[in-house]
Amino acid sequence: MIKILMVCLGNICRSPLAEGILKSKLPNNNFIVDSAGTANYHVGNSPDKRSVAVARKYGLDISNLSGRQFSVADFDTFDYIYVMDASNYNNVIALARDENDKGKVKFILNEIYPNQNYDVPDPYYGGDEGFENVYKMLDEACTTIAKSLL
Ligand code: 4NP
Secondary structure (H helix, E strand, O other): OEEEEEEEOOOOOHHHHHHHHHHHHOOOOOEEEEEEEOOOOOOOOOOOHHHHHHHHHOOOOOOOOOOOEOOOHHHHHOOEEEEOOHHHHHHHHOOOOOHHHHHOEEEHHHHOOOOOOOOOOOOOOOOHHHHHHHHHHHHHHHHHHHHHHO
8 A cells, every 4th residue: 555645734725636636546446645734723624615616627526525734643654745835844844753754755846847846836815726726736746646656
């Protein structure tokens, strides 16, 4: 079983989308895909309705996902930890216990722009077009991730 965790700040906008998109590109018998937020603001909440809507537009249902906070135990559970931006990266790395933990943490957009450490912009305070833009970036990155794992 290969286990992949998507991480953003609130676990209601970007990482639930990344979770839903990557799940749709992998067979579910050999892979576990999950998501978490570095903050605890939205623990137990459904994804933002704008993320649910853009996912639905592209044929994915992420409405049943529930927000949770990233924890140190996630370093034990997951093989790959994809962060959305530099702030997430710093927050997750700060919890790493050793080099093995740190080595699991990757910027998701480095899958399509190697070594650039680009951010997936936080769409929370913007309009619907921000969610469309995030969806397209994540779809491209997840296509590359799925290809590399299959
Ligand atoms: P996310 O977006 O990290 O992509 O889930 C955010 C969601 C909520 C907040 C910030 C970003 N917030 O400040 O509540």
